[in-house]
Amino acid sequence: MKEIVNMQGKACPVIANHIKVALVGQPNVGKSMLINSVSNSHLHVGNFSGVTVDKSEVLFDHKDYHFTVVDLPGTYAFTDYTIEERVTHDYLCAEDYDIIINVVDSTNLEKNLQLTSELLTMSKKVVIALNMSDEADKEGIEVNAEYMSELIGVECIKVSAATKLGIEELIDAVIRNYENDKNESKLIFSEAVEEEIAQIVWYLDKHKYEAKNSYRNIAINLLKNNKKTYAKLHDNPIWTELQPILIEASSHIELHHSSDDIKEAFAEEYASFNRGVVAEVVEQKKQVEKKTLTEKIDNVLIHPIFGIPIFLFFMWSLFQLTFEVGAVPMDYIDAFFGWFGDAVGATIPNDDVRSLIVDGMIAGVGAVVLFVPNIIILFIGIALLESTGYMSRVAFLLDGFFHKFGLHGQSFIPLVTGFGCSIPAYMSARILKNDRDRLLTLFIIGFMSCGARLPVYVLFAGAFFSPEMAGNILFVIYISGAMLGLIAAKVLKLTAFKGADEPFVMEMPKYRLPSVKLIWHTVLTKTMMYLKKAGTFIATASMLIWFLSNYPHNSILEEDYAYKIENAINQEEKVHFENSLSTDLLEQSYLGRIGKFSEPIFAPLGFDWKMSVALQAGLAAKEVVVSTLGVLYALGADVDEENNSLINAISKNISFPSAVAFIVVIMIYLPCLAASIVFTREAGGIKYFFYLLFFTSVAAYGMAFIAYNITKMLM
Amino acid sequence: MKTLLDCKKACRVKVLKLNAARELKQRLISFGIMKEAEIEVLEHAPGKKTIEVKVGKMRIALRDQEAELIEVEKL
Numbered sequence: 001m002k003e004i005v006n007m008q009g010k011a012c013p014v015i016a017n018h019i020k021v022a023l024v025g026q027p028n029v030g031k032s033m034l035i036n037s038v039s040n041s042h043l044h045v046g047n048f049s050g051v052t053v054d055k056s057e058v059l060f061d062h063k064d065y066h067f068t069v070v071d072l073p074g075t076y077a078f079t080d081y082t083i084e085e086r087v088t089h090d091y092l093c094a095e096d097y098d099i100i101i102n103v104v105d106s107t108n109l110e111k112n113l114q115l116t117s118e119l120l121t122m123s124k125k126v127v128i129a130l131n132m133s134d135e136a137d138k139e140g141i142e143v144n145a146e147y148m149s150e151l152i153g154v155e156c157i158k159v160s161a162a163t164k165l166g167i168e169e170l171i172d173a174v175i176r177n178y179e180n181d182k183n184e185s186k187l188i189f190s191e192a193v194e195e196e197i198a199q200i201v202w203y204l205d206k207h208k209y210e211a212k213n214s215y216r217n218i219a220i221n222l223l224k225n226n227k228k229t230y231a232k233l234h235d236n237p238i239w240t241e242l243q244p245i246l247i248e249a250s251s252h253i254e255l256h257h258s259s260d261d262i263k264e265a266f267a268e269e270y271a272s273f274n275r276g277v278v279a280e281v282v283e284q285k286k287q288v289e290k291k292t293l294t295e296k297i298d299n300v301l302i303h304p305i306f307g308i309p310i311f312l313f314f315m316w317s318l319f320q321l322t323f324e325v326g327a328v329p330m331d332y333i334d335a336f337f338g339w340f341g342d343a344v345g346a347t348i349p350n351d352d353v354r355s356l357i358v359d360g361m362i363a364g365v366g367a368v369v370l371f372v373p374n375i376i377i378l379f380i381g382i383a384l385l386e387s388t389g390y391m392s393r394v395a396f397l398l399d400g401f402f403h404k405f406g407l408h409g410q411s412f413i414p415l416v417t418g419f420g421c422s423i424p425a426y427m428s429a430r431i432l433k434n435d436r437d438r439l440l441t442l443f444i445i446g447f448m449s450c451g452a453r454l455p456v457y458v459l460f461a462g463a464f465f466s467p468e469m470a471g472n473i474l475f476v477i478y479i480s481g482a483m484l485g486l487i488a489a490k491v492l493k494l495t496a497f498k499g500a501d502e503p504f505v506m507e508m509p510k511y512r513l514p515s516v517k518l519i520w521h522t523v524l525t526k527t528m529m530y531l532k533k534a535g536t537f538i539a540t541a542s543m544l545i546w547f548l549s550n551y552p553h554n555s556i557l558e559e560d561y562a563y564k565i566e567n568a569i570n571q572e573e574k575v576h577f578e579n580s581l582s583t584d585l586l587e588q589s590y591l592g593r594i595g596k597f598s599e600p601i602f603a604p605l606g607f608d609w610k611m612s613v614a615l616q617a618g619l620a621a622k623e624v625v626v627s628t629l630g631v632l633y634a635l636g637a638d639v640d641e642e643n644n645s646l647i648n649a650i651s652k653n654i655s656f657p658s659a660v661a662f663i664v665v666i667m668i669y670l671p672c673l674a675a676s677i678v679f680t681r682e683a684g685g686i687k688y689f690f691y692l693l694f695f696t697s698v699a700a701y702g703m704a705f706i707a708y709n710i711t712k713m714l715m
Numbered sequence: 716m717k718t719l720l721d722c723k724k725a726c727r728v729k730v731l732k733l734n735a736a737r738e739l740k741q742r743l744i745s746f747g748i749m750k751e752a753e754i755e756v757l758e759h760a761p762g763k764k765t766i767e768v769k770v771g772k773m774r775i776a777l778r779d780q781e782a783e784l785i786e787v788e789k790l
Contacts, residue, residue: 504777
């Protein structure tokens with residue numbers, strides 16, 4: 001109601017002129033894109049099944065009407081099998097709305113009409129949007145929209161979300177249909193079914209059964225075993241007589257279709273009606289080439305031998321780009337924050353406040369912002385995979401492999417998304433229909449190193465390897481994380497998630513050129529999210545860590561060292577004392593005490609207390625690991641101009657085996673707080689969070705222990 | 716009895732029967748795989764674990780287990 005009130009001043013004061021539209025269609029027909037061009041809103045539009053999982057609402061005004069368009073998840077048929085289908089089905093059956101816009105793909109009409117014919121048997125007003133009509137033109141497919149409207153009894157409007165063709169006409173048609181009475185659709189079944197329908201209609205008519213819907217509609221629903229219609233009639237006295245008629249009717253239809261499944265029989269009925277419609281209204285003008293572009297591309301990309309190497313090459317290139325190109329602006333960002341810190345510091349007279357702002361906040365945020373270029377490149381790569389349709393091909397190629405580990409080919413989509421950020425990954429796991437498969441995937445997503453862990457890896461790779469090697473090391477880290485994830489999946493599948501597999505039936509959408517606007521939008525949103533986190537959460541956390549590492553002050557220690565420094569015989573000794581002062585001060589600070597307290601736990605992994613603290617801070621967010629190390633080592637490091645970068649501090653202070661163990665823990669242990677919350681929500685209960693906590697902690701500790709000792713032996 | 720799994724690449728077949736359980740059958744039907752439907756086999760994934768078929772204008776990926784439940788005859 002609030003929106004309506006808010007918008008009253010804009011165009012029209014009457015609430016009655018409010019049209020609520022349900023936007024329904026099969027996946028990949030361009031629904032979200034259509035809503036974009038209708039209202040200029042910005043929903044994420046993707047090219048693999050399952051982008052719109054939640055229904056989203058868009059509001060806009062047109063002529064004298066307020067429109068609310070509800071974009072329902074794509075659904076192939078009117079069933080309850082998947083979450084998307086359930087959301088859509090429940091909405092269409094139970095919610096209050098005025099009219100349905102059924103979006104169909106003009107280039108694949110027969111398939112799309114399957115859903116349409118089911119919508120037509122509902123007692124709702126429907127307008128059909130023949131979307132992608134520009135593509136249909138290109139492919140030489142001509143759809144006679146007027147004739148089609150006449151044949152099925154509802155308005156069909158040619159539109160194209162891409163070229164914004166026919167959008168105005170579509171909205172006008174919605175208004176026209178809203179203002180007029182509903183037309184009965186002209187969907188007709190085979191003679192056998194029509195006979196049975198007539199029989200039931202006749203019976204309902206004889207008894208003057210009172211209902212909102214037409215008798216024909218009720219009869220069809222009864223024959224289709226619609227639960228709600230059954231429930232309604234079940235309590236009516238005519239039921240006792242109606243029931244035997246229904247049973248006989250159903251068995252006639254089943255006999256006619258030689259099937260024992262009435263739903264299958266109806267699906268065949270719809271299919272033959274649709275074939276008839278398509279034969280009448282669609283004209284294939286020019287003979288299409290034997291192979292479409294998509295098929296040609298598929299010949300290469302899903303080739304039985306070359307497919308997987310090509311995929312691995314794409315992934316490898318993505319990581320190389322992330323590191324190589326991403327490194328270019330890093331120096332500038334680093335220099336900027338150094339300059340900015342000095343400039344701000346010069347204006348603050350108080351020592352403590354200056355240290356808080358410069359060493360705490362600016363240094364902490366700077367350490368995080370440093371990685372924005374890397375993250376942008378990674379996000380662009382993932383958005384490209386998504387929007388071109390390549391992601392589904394990868395699922396096809398990898399299902400055989402994934403299946404061995406108890407995962408589903410489609411698990412690949414959330415898992416790869418996990419390389420960007422765990423949060424959307426957890427959410428995209430909804431494309432897995434089977435609860436067990438989904439839970440298993442949710443548990444494994446954390447093994448796919450998210451963008452926030454990248455800074456840690458980049459830091460350590462930079463500290464221990466030459467710049468030429470760093471990209472390869474990064475690739476190895478990501479791949480071994482993924483491998484560990486697969487092994488963990490197998491272990492979980494054999495123990496906690498035993499049971500039958502979910503069937504693998506998936507559409508392979510057409511390849512589409514990614515829209516620059518769309519990629520820009522996705523990357524911008526995600527980067528802004530990252531920066532926002534840097535500005536708020538991480539700035540606060542850095543300040544907190546700065547406080548913990550600077551307090552309490554120890555005046556005895558300070559005076560003691562002040563004396564020593566003053567009496568130092570040369571510059572070298574002076575620097576030495578200054579360094580050991582800051583180290584000693586840090587050790588007795590609150591942070592030092594926490595680190596010291598937990599040090600024995602992490603000692604078998606070769607971590608000093610600073611690393612222990614950084615890991616614990618990383619439970620809040622992985623970006624904090626780097627900023628914590630920054631604060632901890634910057635304070636304890638040489639004041640010398642040449643060695644003051646964090647990378648040098650790390651390669652100097654941390655042994656190689658400890659660094660390996662540290663990376664392993666980062667790879668495996670619990671993702672950030674926000675991701676944990678999303679995980680708990682998606683898994684469906686707090687108990688799963690504790691399972692995850694236990695599972696990841698044990699795995700991280702165990703693997704790090706092994707890695708530490710193996711590396712030590714090899715060195 | 717010939718199933719979709721037995722078909723070679725580029726083979727065109729007509730569906731005779733779906734031997735799947737109710738849920739999977741609904742799923743297949745919603746993708747257009749039903750009696751009388753014409754299917755073309757496009758590609759096999761490594762090890763024939765997954766196959767890609769074309770029904771109408773739609774490309775669909777299936778696992779070997781599911782393809783085995785679809786009875787077909789050659790066109």
